[in-house]
Amino acid sequence: MSEFKEEFKDYFGSTAWKGFVIGGGLLLAYILAALFWGVWPFSVVSGLAKKVVNPTAIIQNYEYFEDQFMAIKSTKKKIEIARRNLLSSSDKVFAETNLSGLEMILADQIAEYNSRSSQITRNMWKNEKLPREISE
Numbered sequence: 001m002s003e004f005k006e007e008f009k010d011y012f013g014s015t016a017w018k019g020f021v022i023g024g025g026l027l028l029a030y031i032l033a034a035l036f037w038g039v040w041p042f043s044v045v046s047g048l049a050k051k052v053v054n055p056t057a058i059i060q061n062y063e064y065f066e067d068q069f070m071a072i073k074s075t076k077k078k079i080e081i082a083r084r085n086l087l088s089s090s091d092k093v094f095a096e097t098n099l100s101g102l103e104m105i106l107a108d109q110i111a112e113y114n115s116r117s118s119q120i121t122r123n124m125w126k127n128e129k130l131p132r133e134i135s136e
Contacts, residue, residue: 052121061116061125068113069130075106110134 051057082099089095114133116122123132 052124058125061122062127064116064122065113065126065130068109068116069134072106072109072113072134075102075109078102079106107136110136 079099079102082095082102086092086095086099117126117132
């Protein structure tokens with residue numbers, strides 16, 4: 001017998017040793033079952049990992065940041081054009097409405113980009129060359 005087993009038996013008795021071994025065995029069986037069959041609490045972690053680290057999610061998040069960054073650049077260019085048109089336009093009300101609409105779209109695009117960029121489950125897949133946050 002091992003030294004630990006002897007000391008345990010001497011201190012607690014043979015019945016306590018059997019209870020200790022059975023309890024440890026049950027705990028080990030629960031942990032193994034939880035790991036293999038997704039029993040709580042491991043099922044939560046497993047489900048999260050499957051949702052965040054699957055190929056579809058990785059590609060979608062990577063493409064989102066690339067697409068959104070280019071859409072923001074495009075909208076900024078459209079605002080520049082709308083400002084130039086405002087100076088030369090005969091219909092100032094239409095040109096101002098167009099400009100303010102584009103500015104609202106840009107604000108929404110930037111807010112969404114910054115929001116997703118701060119979400120840990122999404123920003124893991126963002127190209128490191130893209131900015132962390134975009135200011136208006």
